[in-house]
Every structure is written in C-alpha cells, then in structure tokens.
Amino acid sequence: MAIITYRQAIKDALAEEITRDESVFMMGEEVAQYNGAYKVTEGLWERFGDKRLVDAPISEAGFIGLGIGAAMMGLRPVIEMMFFSFVYVAWDQAVNNASSIRYMSGGLINIPLVIRGPANGGTNVGATHSHTPENMVANFPGLKVVAPCTAADAKGLMKAAIRDNDPVFVMESTILYGEESEVPDDPDFIIPLGKADIKRAGTDLTIVGHGRSVLVALKAAKELKDKHGIDAEVVDLRSIRPLDEATILKSVKKTNRVLVVDENKPYCGVGAQISHLVQRKAFDYLDGPVHRLSAVDAPAIYSPPLEKIQLPSDRDIIREVELMFNINA
Amino acid sequence: MTTKKTAKKTPAKKKPAAKSAEKSAPAASRSSKAAAPYADAPINQALTNDDKIAALVSMVRIRKFEQAALQAYQKGKMGGFLHLYIGQEATAVGTVGQLGDDDHVITAYRDHGHALVVGMSMNECMAELYGKYTGCSKGKGGSMHYFAPDKNYWGGHGIVGGQIPLGLGIAYALKYKGKKGCCFAFMGDGAVNQGPVHEAMNLAGLWDIPVIFVIENNKYSMGTSQERSSVYPKEGLAARADAYNIVWDQISGENLYEVRAKTRVAMERAHNESRPTVLEIATYRYYGHSIADANHQKYRTKEEILEYQQKRDPIMVWERYLKEEGVLTDEQAKEIDKKAKEEAKDAVRFAEESPFPPKEEILRDVYHSVDNPGTHSNEGEIFFNDRLPWN
Numbered sequence: 198m199a200i201i202t203y204r205q206a207i208k209d210a211l212a213e214e215i216t217r218d219e220s221v222f223m224m225g226e227e228v229a230q231y232n233g234a235y236k237v238t239e240g241l242w243e244r245f246g247d248k249r250l251v252d253a254p255i256s257e258a259g260f261i262g263l264g265i266g267a268a269m270m271g272l273r274p275v276i277e278m279m280f281f282s283f284v285y286v287a288w289d290q291a292v293n294n295a296s297s298i299r300y301m302s303g304g305l306i307n308i309p310l311v312i313r314g315p316a317n318g319g320t321n322v323g324a325t326h327s328h329t330p331e332n333m334v335a336n337f338p339g340l341k342v343v344a345p346c347t348a349a350d351a352k353g354l355m356k357a358a359i360r361d362n363d364p365v366f367v368m369e370s371t372i373l374y375g376e377e378s379e380v381p382d383d384p385d386f387i388i389p390l391g392k393a394d395i396k397r398a399g400t401d402l403t404i405v406g407h408g409r410s411v412l413v414a415l416k417a418a419k420e421l422k423d424k425h426g427i428d429a430e431v432v433d434l435r436s437i438r439p440l441d442e443a444t445i446l447k448s449v450k451k452t453n454r455v456l457v458v459d460e461n462k463p464y465c466g467v468g469a470q471i472s473h474l475v476q477r478k479a480f481d482y483l484d485g486p487v488h489r490l491s492a493v494d495a496p497a498i499y500s501p502p503l504e505k506i507q508l509p510s511d512r513d514i515i516r517e518v519e520l521m522f523n524i525n526a
Numbered sequence: 527m528t529t530k531k532t533a534k535k536t537p538a539k540k541k542p543a544a545k546s547a548e549k550s551a552p553a554a555s556r557s558s559k560a561a562a563p564y565a566d567a568p569i570n571q572a573l574t575n576d577d578k579i580a581a582l583v584s585m586v587r588i589r590k591f592e593q594a595a596l597q598a599y600q601k602g603k604m605g606g607f608l609h610l611y612i613g614q615e616a617t618a619v620g621t622v623g624q625l626g627d628d629d630h631v632i633t634a635y636r637d638h639g640h641a642l643v644v645g646m647s648m649n650e651c652m653a654e655l656y657g658k659y660t661g662c663s664k665g666k667g668g669s670m671h672y673f674a675p676d677k678n679y680w681g682g683h684g685i686v687g688g689q690i691p692l693g694l695g696i697a698y699a700l701k702y703k704g705k706k707g708c709c710f711a712f713m714g715d716g717a718v719n720q721g722p723v724h725e726a727m728n729l730a731g732l733w734d735i736p737v738i739f740v741i742e743n744n745k746y747s748m749g750t751s752q753e754r755s756s757v758y759p760k761e762g763l764a765a766r767a768d769a770y771n772i773v774w775d776q777i778s779g780e781n782l783y784e785v786r787a788k789t790r791v792a793m794e795r796a797h798n799e800s801r802p803t804v805l806e807i808a809t810y811r812y813y814g815h816s817i818a819d820a821n822h823q824k825y826r827t828k829e830e831i832l833e834y835q836q837k838r839d840p841i842m843v844w845e846r847y848l849k850e851e852g853v854l855t856d857e858q859a860k861e862i863d864k865k866a867k868e869e870a871k872d873a874v875r876f877a878e879e880s881p882f883p884p885k886e887e888i889l890r891d892v893y894h895s896v897d898n899p900g901t902h903s904n905e906g907e908i909f910f911n912d913r914l915p916w917n
Contacts, residue, residue, distance in 0.1 A: 258722040272699050302681065303673070
C-alpha cells in the first residue's frame with residue numbers, strides 16, 4: 198500500500214493499462230505535451246510517446262467520435278474531457294452514438310471506450326464549467342458511469358473501465374485530485390463496476406452518496422456521532438450504472454433511515470433514482486421518508502461564498518439528519 | 527403516391543443519353559475511339575467483361591431491392607422511414623465495389639445500396655426493414671441502421687453527419703494498427719453543414735488519416751436545395767476541403783467508370799500516402815428524402831426528375847456503355863433485371879415469413895458485459911425496470 202493522490206492514482210492506472218495493452222491510447226486536449234490541464238497525464242507523453250498520448254485540437258465531437266470509431270475497430274481509446282461540461286458539444290457522439298451502436302447492430306459491434314475527466318462544481322468557474330452529467334449519462338442504456346471519491350477507487354475503477362468492453366464514463370473531481378489515500382500496489386488491482394463500498398459502518402442511518410459528497414458525508418458522520426451519538430453508515434455508490442442495489446438495500450434494512458446526498462441537481466438526479474429504489478424495495482423497513490440533499494436547484498453560481506452554499510456541506514447534512522431525527526439543535 | 531408514378535415512367539433504358547454523359551466528362555479523359563469517359567483509366571482497363579456485367583448486376587440489384595421495399599412499405603409492412611437510393615446506384619458500386627480487405631465503409635441513413643455492394647444479402651436487408659429477427663441487426667436497427675462489421679461495413683447511421691467522426695476513427699485505427707487501408711465515410715450534401723463533419727476533416731488533414739469523405743450530392747438536403755442551404759466556393763461543396771488542406775475531386779455519378787477512376791485515385795492516396803480526400807459525387811434521388819416526403823415535387827420540378835431518370839440514369843448509362851462495347855446484349859440486360867426482381871421478391875417472402883424478435887431481445891445487445899457473463903468485472907444492477915411488461 199502506498200499513499201498517493203487521487204491524481205497520481207489515475208495516472209498510474211493509465212500508465213499501467215497503456216503498458217499492459219497495445220490497443221490503449223489516450224486522447225484529449227493538452228493531455229500529451231502540455232501534461233494535462235490538471236496534470237493527470239503529467240509525464241505520460243514523455244514515457245509513452247505520440248502514438249499513445251495524443252494532443253487533440255478543441256474538437257470534442259471530432260475526437261470523441263474518433264474514439265468511438267477506433268473502439269469499433271477494437272482499440273481501447275481513453276478520451277479526456279478537460280471538463281466534463283465540454284461533453285455537451287459532443288453530445289450526439291458521446292451518448293447517442295456510444296450508447297446505440299451495439300444495440301442497433303444486434304450486438305455485432307462493441308465500443309470499449311472510456312471518456313474520463315472532472316465533473317464537479319465548487320471551483321468558481323461559473324455555470325458552463327460546473328456540470329455533473331452523471332445522471333444524464335446514466336439515463337442512456339448502453340452506457341456505464343462511475344464516480345470515484347478516493348485514490349484507490351479512482352485507480353481500481355479506471356482500470357476496470359479501460360478493460361471493459363462497453364463505453365464507460367469516469368467522472369472525476371478537480372477538488373479531489375490532490376486528496377491522498379492508500380492504494381494497493383498490485384498492477385492488477387481493479388474494482389468491479391457496479392460495486393458500492395461502505396465507507397463507514399453504522400447502525401442508525403444510511404447516507405448514500407457518490408463522488409465528493411461521500412467525503413463530505415464522512416465528515417458529517419463523525420460529527421453526528423460526536424454531537425448526537427447518531428451512528429451513520431456511509432454508502433459510497435462508486436458506480437452509478439451499473440448500480441449496487443443490494444448493498445444500498447442491505448444498509449437501509451439495517452438502519453431504517455436514508456439520506457441521499459449528491460452534488461447533482463435534484464430534478465431527475467441520481468438521488469431521485471436511489472430514492473425510488475429505496476421506497477420501492479425497502480418501504481416496509483423505513484421509519485420515515487427518504488431525505489435528499491443535492492446542489493441547490495439553479496445553475497452553478499460564480500460568486501465563491503455563494504457557490505459554497507449551493508453544494509451540500511457537512512453542515513447541511515447534519516441539519517438534515519437532525520430534522521430526520523426530530524432533534525432541535 | 528406520386529413517387530410510384532414517376533418510377534413507372536422510367537422505361538427510358540433505350541433512349542440514348544450520350545450528350546449529357548459526355549458533357550459532364552472532361553475532354554482529356556476521352557480516348558481516341560470515343561470510348562466512354564474514363565473507360566481508359568487503369569482501374570477500368572483492368573475490368574473483365576464479367577466484372578462489368580457484375581457491376582451492372584450490382585446496380586440493378588440495389589434498384590430492384592428498393593423497388594420491392596417501397597411496395598412493401600406502401601402496403602404498411604414496415605415502420606419508420608425508408609430513404610431510397612434509387613438513382614444513386616453508381617456511387618455505391620463505383621466506390622464500395624472497390625473495397626479491399628483493409629478498406630472500410632460507414633454511411634448515413636440512405637444505406638441500402640452500400641450494404642448490398644459489400645455483400646449483405648437481400649434477405650437480411652429486407653428482413654431488417656420488416657423488423658424481423660432474421661434481419662442484419664436482428665430487427666433492432668431498421669432501414670437507417672444496417673451493420674455488417676464482418677464485411678467492413680460499419681453502418682447505417684441516422685443522425686446527419688454523426689457518422690463522419692466515426693469513419694475518421696475507423697481510419698485512425700487502421701493507421702494505428704499499421705494497416706494499408708482506408709475508410710469511406712459517406713454523407714449527403716446536407717451533412718456538409720454539420721459541425722462534426724468539419725471537426726473530422728480538420729483532424730484528418732492534421733493527422734494524415736486515410737479517410738475518404740464522400741459527399742453524395744443529390745442536390746437536396748431533405749426538402750431544401752443546396753443553394754438554399756449552403757454557401758461554398760464556386761467550384762462546389764468539395765472545395766471546402768481546401769480549408770483543411772485536403773485534396774478534393776468532383777465526380778459525375780452517372781458514369782460508373784468515372785466514379786471508379788476517381789475513387790481509385792483517392793484510395794491510392796489513402797493507401798500510399800495516408801492522406802484523406804474529399805470526393806463530391808453529383809447524383810440524384812428519384813424519390814423524396816424519404817418515402818414520407820410527399821412534397822418532393824414541390825421543391826423540385828417534375829421535369830428535373832424526368833431529366834435525370836430518362837437521360838442521366840446511372841444504370842441506363844452503364845448498360846449503354848456495355849452494349850456499345852459489345853459486352854452486354856439486350857437479352858442479358860433483361861435477364862439481369864428479371865433475376866434481380868426475383869431475388870427481391872424472394873427477399874420479401876423471406877422477410878414476410880421470418881419471425882419477429884422474441885421480446886427478451888429488447889434487453890439483449892445493450893451491454894457486452896450482460897450478454898457475456900463472466901467476462902467482465904461488473905456487478906450490481908444495470909437495468910432499472912421495476913417490472914418488465916412480460917413478467
């Protein structure tokens with residue numbers, strides 16, 4: 198086990214898979230000679246050269262489409278979105294083509310493609326650059342979506358995504374790139390897609406989240422224990438589609454209370470799906486309604502102190518749990 | 527439906543169209559013996575008489591297949607859209623007909639012609655239109671989404687211009703793997719105004735990708751004429767390629783010899799120099815944008831349609847050349863026509879008699895991981911149906 202950053206973990210995953218499989222290459226804006234806008238690919242171009250690390254012009258539709266075409270031919274392209282917000286200019290390629298071709302060909306064609314990059318708000322870059330499209334991508338049968346929150350998860354899921362024969366969207370976070378945690382050294386360490394992780398065991402309440410919200414929830418859980426003696430279990434989805442329903446339901450049946458937290462917008466967000474699942478399959482186990490915290494339902498505001506308010510904080514989680522438990526704080 | 531009437535008014539096979547065909551060919555290409563334009567190109571010189579007949583068969587099969595499909599469509603046998611290729615046959619045969627082992631094809635929704643030329647059977651193509659399980663895509667794609675990757679045929683794509691970056695990627699993969707091949711990326715004249723087409727052209731020019739962008743210019747993007755939808759250099763749409771430092775050429779789609787000759791040049795450029803080409807093939811569709819396009823005589827004149835059908839029809843022109851060369855007799859031509867008609871009729875019967883896909887097929891072919899259990903590191907739920915309609 199080594200303690201490395203989330204950024205380094207992704208870089209290691211990319212380097213290992215590029216080394217392991219001749220068909221893996223990485224393409225995106227400034228991923229090669231510039232070393233990556235967020236330094237995720239730093240040093241990889243020097244190490245692997247032009248064929249495996251390709252700087253693309255600002256043409257997301259062009260190079261995502263290229264990636265799909267190359268994947269149809271059996272290559273394993275990893276396409277970087279400098280920000281996932283930029284995927285919208287390539288929406289037809291990223292979701293329509295990537296999700297439909299296997300199906301429309303009656304299963305004759307596979308698309309082993311990874312599209313990865315940061316998908317988060319909270320960095321004061323305004324509404325156009327702060328999108329979290331994991332819910333939208335997950336709405337397309339044919340696509341898979343993961344959103345890791347720790348270095349180990351980032352590495353294990355990235356490797357699983359690259360080895361997968363279906364298109365996988367790996368949604369990272371610029372805020373997490375510098376976070377350090379333990380990562381196994383095994384070059385074949387992978388985390389299966391669709392496997393949630395209990396980041397904190399507890400008995401009184403289940404907090405379900407994904408991405409950075411999980412870390413916020415862990416912080417809140419500690420304070421809930423210290424302040425109110427409430428022992429929260431924190432379930433990190435890690436993967437949005439496929440989804441580990443069993444782990445969520447098992448936790449809910451144990452704690453009987455659920456709070457869903459994410460940085461997605463509320464309307465048709467990931468939390469809405471989780472909430473439906475819980476009421477549909479664990480209704481009799483619930484001691485109260487499912488609660489939900491999402492980003493405040495407006496475009497991401499620029500003003501730094503206000504954007505902080507817009508995303509769910511540990512304070513927001515604690516307050517919501519106090520409401521769930523009828524605690525007058 | 528008016529479209530049917532105009533189709534029936536096409537007995538013009540005997541009527542010579544020498545003038546219009548020759549008009550469209552540059553003088554330099556004519557041989558001293560007044561052979562058909564571009565007949566003397568090396569790729570055409572290499573054709574045996576049998577090859578020439580086979581090319582005719584190929585074009586006639588497309589037409590008969592689609593005429594049969596049209597009839598079935600009008601009887602309500604199939605859903606969705608039906609975009610007919612009739613009138614454009616020399617384009618598919620002249621380009622896709624030259625495919626080598628490492629040459630690939632991707633096209634838009636007017637895809638039946640290219641499919642038959644790569645060797646897909648009328649049966650599987652007709653059954654796909656019917657939404658039957660025996661269709662090339664098991665009834666999951668329909669008219670716009672034929673696929674046969676084993677024959678280097680990558681679709682069949684419904685969104686205008688959306689397939690062009692994929693074609694670029696296919697050619698990119700060929701280069702990545704060190705193959706001496708190319709990918710034909712077909713589009714209509716309407717697609718040249720889609721952003722991803724230009725992104726793909728820029729990338730192809732920038733990175734030396736062996737892709738051949740083929741604009742099948744049938745003059746109308748849906749119901750809007752080229753003049754009303756595009757600005758372009760006076761030389762034509764293909765000249766836009768200059769902006770991407772890509773060599774371009776224009777081709778008369780009436781003359782199979784010309785399509786073959788100029789396509790060959792582009793293929794050699796791709797194979798030997800790994801450079802892209804833009805080809806603009808002037809062609810014409812006799813029917814509307816799709817069969818649902820009942821107004822197709824409002825945005826173009828009946829006379830214009832007749833001019834193409836009676837004087838510039840690619841099958842008629844090719845038959846004339848072959849007869850002039852003494853390669854084809856009237857009887858042979860009739861026989862080819864009859865056989866193709868019978869084959870199409872058989873395909874209709876095959877499609878009629880084939881079963882629809884079983885309902886479980888709705889959930890198959892969505893994910894490789896689901897269809898191939900044990901091969902992926904995947905867990906959890908991937909479909910989110912509270913209850914399936916059949917459970």
